[in-house]
Amino acid sequence: MDAAVEVTDLVKRYPGRSVDAVAGVSFTVDRGEVFGLLGPNGAGKTTTIGVLTTRVLPTGGTARVAGVDVAADPVTARSRLSVVPQRSNLDRSLTARQNLVFHAAYHGVGRAERNRRADELLGRLGLGDRGGDKVDDYSGGMAQRLLIARALMHAPQVVFLDEPSTGLDPQARLYVWEKVRELRADGITVVLTTHDMEEAASLADRVGIMDHGRLLALDTPAALTRSLPGSATLDVDVERAGGDTDEAVLAALGALPQAERVEPVADAAGLRARLYLSADAATTVGPVSEALSARGARLTGVRLGEPSLEDVFLSLTGRELR
Numbered sequence: 185m186d187a188a189v190e191v192t193d194l195v196k197r198y199p200g201r202s203v204d205a206v207a208g209v210s211f212t213v214d215r216g217e218v219f220g221l222l223g224p225n226g227a228g229k230t231t232t233i234g235v236l237t238t239r240v241l242p243t244g245g246t247a248r249v250a251g252v253d254v255a256a257d258p259v260t261a262r263s264r265l266s267v268v269p270q271r272s273n274l275d276r277s278l279t280a281r282q283n284l285v286f287h288a289a290y291h292g293v294g295r296a297e298r299n300r301r302a303d304e305l306l307g308r309l310g311l312g313d314r315g316g317d318k319v320d321d322y323s324g325g326m327a328q329r330l331l332i333a334r335a336l337m338h339a340p341q342v343v344f345l346d347e348p349s350t351g352l353d354p355q356a357r358l359y360v361w362e363k364v365r366e367l368r369a370d371g372i373t374v375v376l377t378t379h380d381m382e383e384a385a386s387l388a389d390r391v392g393i394m395d396h397g398r399l400l401a402l403d404t405p406a407a408l409t410r411s412l413p414g415s416a417t418l419d420v421d422v423e424r425a426g427g428d429t430d431e432a433v434l435a436a437l438g439a440l441p442q443a444e445r446v447e448p449v450a451d452a453a454g455l456r457a458r459l460y461l462s463a464d465a466a467t468t469v470g471p472v473s474e475a476l477s478a479r480g481a482r483l484t485g486v487r488l489g490e491p492s493l494e495d496v497f498l499s500l501t502g503r504e505l506r
């Protein structure tokens with residue numbers, strides 16, 4: 185079966201610029217997958233989406249969506265894909281329902297079917313009783329939901345969401361996340377861009393990390409974070425035996441093969457040690473507990489600190505994501 189998206193050696197240089205906005209990017213998105221492009225502002229995410237959605241002409245390389253070369257046959261590509269843009273381009277003078285119906289008419293969906301889909305999608309996106317309102321009266325969160333509804337009106341195979349929750353309040357953001365998961369459950373392929381590592385980690389099956397027009401890493405969020413030795417941590421609270429010392433306990437923990445180093449955590453009430461690990465934090469709890477009992481000490485509390493995609497970005501670029 186064809187991939188849903190296939191990008192090969194994609195390059196985009198805007199006129200008058202001395203550097204490429206996208207500098208040779210290749211990746212494939214499987215059908216039914218949620219794929220996230222994660223990177224800071226200016227990384228080239230929007231430009232990549234722009235090429236894939238036929239709004240930006242590539243300087244080099246190829247991009248196929250649902251089996252169609254987007255530069256060679258943009259009209260067919262547009263019938264199979266849809267885009268939820270970073271900034272609303274809804275017609276504010278029309279009602280929400282009219283925005284949906286006109287979009288479907290443009291894509292050749294028949295009258296009865298477009299009316300049916302508009303009602304269904306307004307309901308699904310929680311706008312069932314607001315379809316007759318002008319978009320001008322919509323809040324930011326409602327407009328974002330309407331953009332998603334509009335994107336589904338011509339039954340696309342692949343939906344592109346550019347920074348889907350930027351500027352939304354936490355509740356609206358969670359609502360959008362839930363809708364993205366529903367798209368995936370319906371078998372629609374989703375490609376989203378974000379500079380929010382929490383969004384990428386919680387929504388995407390696989391994440392491509394972009395910076396300066398290049399793809400630096402691409403894998404599942406779990407594999408990306410697992411690839412970082414020494415960034416998982418385990419905090420352990422210890423009740424030590426009477427004759428023992430904090431220093432000796434810390435040294436014993438530091439001698440465990442899973443521990444890269446150990447530090448005392450200063451603000452804890454009793455003895456708390458933080459282990460920086462070369463292994464997964466959860467599987468290190470057992471060996472820690474055994475090492476403590478061997479010297480008559482007790483493990484009284486643990487906290488796992490898993491590395492995040494933020495840590496992955498930091499280790500790849502030496503900079504914070506935001």
Ligand SMILES: Nc1ncnc2c1ncn2[C@@H]1O[C@H](COP(=O)(O)OP(=O)(O)OP(=O)(O)O)[C@@H](O)[C@H]1O
Pocket residue numbers: 198199201205223224225226227228229230231232379
């Ligand atoms: N129309 C344009 N003309 C010239 N340069 C552009 C244009 N659009 C984007 N750029 C430049 O291309 C580079 C990549 O921008 P792009 O918008 O693709 O990044 P991004 O990762 O999506 O960031 P953002 O989240 O800010 O949209 C930036 O240096 C930007 O200034």
